[in-house]
Amino acid sequence: MIVHINHISQSKKPKGQRSPQSEIAGLVSGSLMSLVEDGVLDPRLAPSLRIHLDWIQYKTNFRDPVIVRRTTNPQGQPMALAEIAIDMRQADSARIPDALAAAVRTIGQPDDNSAGHIYLDEFRPYRDCLLWNFNRLFWRHLGDWEASSGKGFEAALPGGQSDANHPRAVADAVADFWTLLRDLDARGQLPNDIVGLEIGVGSGARAAAWLDRFKALDEQCGTSFYSRLHFILGDYSPTSLERAMSAVGHHGTHVSPAPLDALNPEKTLSKYRFKLMYVHLTNVYDNLPFDDLVRRDGKLYLVEVRPYLNGAMVDALVAHFGISRDDLPSLVKTLLDGGPHAVFPGERGVDFWRRLWDTFKLDERLRLLDEGEDAHVPPGLNRTHLEDLLAEAPDDVRFHISRGAGESFANTLPLLHPRGYLQVQDIFVSDMDDYRKGFKGPGKLDGSLVTWVNGALLRAVGARAGYDVHFAPFPYRPGTKTSILYTTQRD
Amino acid sequence: MPEWLERAKNEYLSRRLSKRDLDEMHDAVRKAAIKDQETAGIDIVSDGEAQRDNMIDYFTERMPGVQVDLGSKRFYYDFYESVVRSKLATGTLGVSEEAKFLSKFSTRASKVSISGPHTLVKRIQNKHYQSEDSFALDLGRMLNLELKELVRAGAKYLQIDEPYYGGFPEDLPWALKAINAMVEGVDAHVTLHICYGNRYGKPSFEGSYRYLFPHILEARVQAVSMEFARRGDDDLPLFKEFNVPFQIGIGVIDVKTNEVESAGFVSDRIRRALEIIPAERLIVNPDCGLVRLPREVAFSKLSAMVEGARLVRKELGK
Numbered sequence: 154m155i156v157h158i159n160h161i162s163q164s165k166k167p168k169g170q171r172s173p174q175s176e177i178a179g180l181v182s183g184s185l186m187s188l189v190e191d192g193v194l195d196p197r198l199a200p201s202l203r204i205h206l207d208w209i210q211y212k213t214n215f216r217d218p219v220i221v222r223r224t225t226n227p228q229g230q231p232m233a234l235a236e237i238a239i240d241m242r243q244a245d246s247a248r249i250p251d252a253l254a255a256a257v258r259t260i261g262q263p264d265d266n267s268a269g270h271i272y273l274d275e276f277r278p279y280r281d282c283l284l285w286n287f288n289r290l291f292w293r294h295l296g297d298w299e300a301s302s303g304k305g306f307e308a309a310l311p312g313g314q315s316d317a318n319h320p321r322a323v324a325d326a327v328a329d330f331w332t333l334l335r336d337l338d339a340r341g342q343l344p345n346d347i348v349g350l351e352i353g354v355g356s357g358a359r360a361a362a363w364l365d366r367f368k369a370l371d372e373q374c375g376t377s378f379y380s381r382l383h384f385i386l387g388d389y390s391p392t393s394l395e396r397a398m399s400a401v402g403h404h405g406t407h408v409s410p411a412p413l414d415a416l417n418p419e420k421t422l423s424k425y426r427f428k429l430m431y432v433h434l435t436n437v438y439d440n441l442p443f444d445d446l447v448r449r450d451g452k453l454y455l456v457e458v459r460p461y462l463n464g465a466m467v468d469a470l471v472a473h474f475g476i477s478r479d480d481l482p483s484l485v486k487t488l489l490d491g492g493p494h495a496v497f498p499g500e501r502g503v504d505f506w507r508r509l510w511d512t513f514k515l516d517e518r519l520r521l522l523d524e525g526e527d528a529h530v531p532p533g534l535n536r537t538h539l540e541d542l543l544a545e546a547p548d549d550v551r552f553h554i555s556r557g558a559g560e561s562f563a564n565t566l567p568l569l570h571p572r573g574y575l576q577v578q579d580i581f582v583s584d585m586d587d588y589r590k591g592f593k594g595p596g597k598l599d600g601s602l603v604t605w606v607n608g609a610l611l612r613a614v615g616a617r618a619g620y621d622v623h624f625a626p627f628p629y630r631p632g633t634k635t636s637i638l639y640t641t642q643r644d
Numbered sequence: 645m646p647e648w649l650e651r652a653k654n655e656y657l658s659r660r661l662s663k664r665d666l667d668e669m670h671d672a673v674r675k676a677a678i679k680d681q682e683t684a685g686i687d688i689v690s691d692g693e694a695q696r697d698n699m700i701d702y703f704t705e706r707m708p709g710v711q712v713d714l715g716s717k718r719f720y721y722d723f724y725e726s727v728v729r730s731k732l733a734t735g736t737l738g739v740s741e742e743a744k745f746l747s748k749f750s751t752r753a754s755k756v757s758i759s760g761p762h763t764l765v766k767r768i769q770n771k772h773y774q775s776e777d778s779f780a781l782d783l784g785r786m787l788n789l790e791l792k793e794l795v796r797a798g799a800k801y802l803q804i805d806e807p808y809y810g811g812f813p814e815d816l817p818w819a820l821k822a823i824n825a826m827v828e829g830v831d832a833h834v835t836l837h838i839c840y841g842n843r844y845g846k847p848s849f850e851g852s853y854r855y856l857f858p859h860i861l862e863a864r865v866q867a868v869s870m871e872f873a874r875r876g877d878d879d880l881p882l883f884k885e886f887n888v889p890f891q892i893g894i895g896v897i898d899v900k901t902n903e904v905e906s907a908g909f910v911s912d913r914i915r916r917a918l919e920i921i922p923a924e925r926l927i928v929n930p931d932c933g934l935v936r937l938p939r940e941v942a943f944s945k946l947s948a949m950v951e952g953a954r955l956v957r958k959e960l961g962k
Contacts, residue, residue, distance in 0.1 A: 342851050426901070427847055427874075535647055537654075571840075571847050616719070619844025643844065644723060644767075 211596030269464030357397025441557025531556030777818030784825030845936030869893025895931030910952025
């Protein structure tokens with residue numbers, strides 16, 4: 154068998170003792186050997202069986218502790234290759250032998266549903282998964298969720314807070330921008346209208362902090378940049394826009410809202426083509442649709458997922474609400490179409506939504522990509538972008554095609570003034586080799602999801618659009634996973 | 645630029661495609677570009693310049709005295725690292741092949757463009773000349789030979805491309821001296837093309853054309869063509885304010901967007917230009933090269949430009 158250890162623990166442990174991860178890795182190997190000896194696992198299959206040992210860093214996620222990933226040809230017919238993936242964080246060592254035995258038995262039986270899961274859809278690429286319907290539901294009914302959970306959505310982020318609003322980060326960003334304006338002004342090249350844009354406004358706290366700081370610096374330096382500034386708040390969530398506009402209300406007509414799709418800001422803001430002096434995004438790209446690709450033995454596979462409600466967890470759900478398991482698929486449809494109050498009135502509807510989300514999981518399979526297939530190539534990009542990416546990727550790797558981030562980035566760059574300043578704070582994988590060193594999402598947040606962004610893809614997108622893309626660590630909060638993407642004009 | 649040709653160019657750089665095969669592709673694309681322009685109704689056609697990786701390398705690779713590091717790029721559109729370490733030698737660059745190609749495959753009037761001295765100075769590392777202006781002047785003298793070679797090959801219309809003026813307005817006095825050295829004794833209709841850059845299909849600079857005046861009046865060329873469609877025509881009155889001695893080429897097609905202008909839109913732009921510039925001194929052209937546009941978009945834009953011009957010509961009784 155081939156064991157892929159996709160995470161090495163960095164935790165301190167007493168010398169001579171084994172970490173929980175190494176305990177599980179040993180248990181997995183021993184259990185599989187026993188399965189061969191017991192005749193459960195065909196010894197002819199054992200040498201090519203791939204075992205992936207992951208450590209999923211998110212407290213909740215979309216995977217059960219032990220899953221089987223089968224492969225299909227481009228038409229969806231079964232192929233021989235199969236993988237067993239184990240989340241070492243969730244795995245219970247007492248249950249590993251039985252879970253592995255069950256997984257091995259189901260490798261050749263794709264229709265087995267002895268766990269009693271309720272499947273909500275067929276296998277589809279991540280980009281087309283029901284997951285995104287849930288994500289949209291969350292942002293549309295954000296206020297309901299927050300009221301029910303008793304905490305704001307930023308508190309649900311892995312660090313418990315957003316790095317967007319860090320005062321020193323904001324002050325430094327403003328200082329850099331002001332310096333740029335001063336330089337352009339000295340050369341007589343500063344436009345009359347200085348236009349800035351924030352995409353994904355959150356609570357509006359960052360925009361307010363940025364504008365306050367910019368105004369103060371402008372007054373302090375005696376320049377007149379603030380009087381020429383127009384700042385656009387862009388978001389697709391009416392709740393967020395309303396909240397953010399309230400936070401920046403004291404800046405009056407210097408600020409305006411723009412309901413926009415983060416995937417294509419250019420569509421809404423086309424009149425600002427090549428005019429924006431400043432664009433900022435925080436934690437937007439990590440919440441946009443993506444695909445997963447896997448390269449095995451030189452072949453490229455697309456990861457397809459099938460959403461289901463975990464069988465064991467569903468029992469508690471139906472008991473709590475006095476409904477039957479058979480009711481669930483139609484109740485999910487009602488929830489996604491009409492919101493939580495269309496399922497049950499008042500707080501009960503939101504409670505149902507939140508509990509249902511806890512049971513929501515994804516099954517995975519790998520579909521071999523046809524040579525001429527290009528549906529996985531995001532809009533605005535082409536196969537050459539992906540070839541650039543694959544050229545720098547290791548041979549055996551699973552990675553994201555951050556199609557939403559790539560599309561958004563490609564559709565934001567045309568808005569930038571030739572000397573404009575674009576900054577993105579997010580969680581980036583800047584080197585393709587890093588995909589082999591740990592799980593990069595998706596992680597499950599309260600009602601939504603988060604996925605690391607393929608920075609190498611954005612670098613390829615930027616290069617073809619005339620920008621060099623750089624990544625700098627976020628130095629303002631120790632231990633944060635956030636980094637800063639910025640662009641410089643390519644010669 | 646077709647995506648498949650971009651890939652082929654990159655393959656060539658990776659030594660997975662021979663120069664002969666790539667040249668064959670280039671020739672096929674050039675013929676298609678000529679045919680598209682003829683079909684669209686363009687009066688003065690070019691070969692589309694698909695054989696040029698960009699507006700620098702095509703020339704530096706051919707320049708005696710410029711050292712080019714051929715291993716310095718993987719992506720065809722990037723620039724090679726190039727450096728001049730001694731006085732430029734005198735020699736022709738072989739661009740006249742383009743004029744011969746055009747006369748062989750088209751019966752229309754045709755035009756060949758050459759990157760200007762200022763643009764080249766900004767991209768070639770200078771390790772010999774005392775100053776940028778002395779380097780530019782020497783480049784102007786070298787390129788003067790090339791223009792004359794093009795005329796000998798039958799070229800009647802020539803263009804000098806200078807997209808970097810907007811970023812370095814302070815260079816204008818010496819940049820124009822180099823232009824005048826370049827066109828000295830050249831028996832052809834020479835257009836000086838000035839824009840705000842079209843690298844990667846986006847502008848490199850922004851501002852007003854006012855910086856050009858009055859220096860530009862010293863340019864001994866027959867025409868100056870400029871980018872107006874994308875930027876709007878706020879700067880058009882400058883041609884009235886200053887007594888411009890040459891013809892004016894007005895960009896009426898925005899080459900930085902895939903959105904195709906209608907003929908009516910184009911004709912409106914021409915009519916507005918005619919309020920400032922007399923018809924006999926007005927040339928209608930795209931803002932810049934169409935190399936970053938998909939072929940069908942480029943064709944539609946050129947067709948709209950021709951139709952827009954036809955509408956105005958009809959109104960003028962021409």
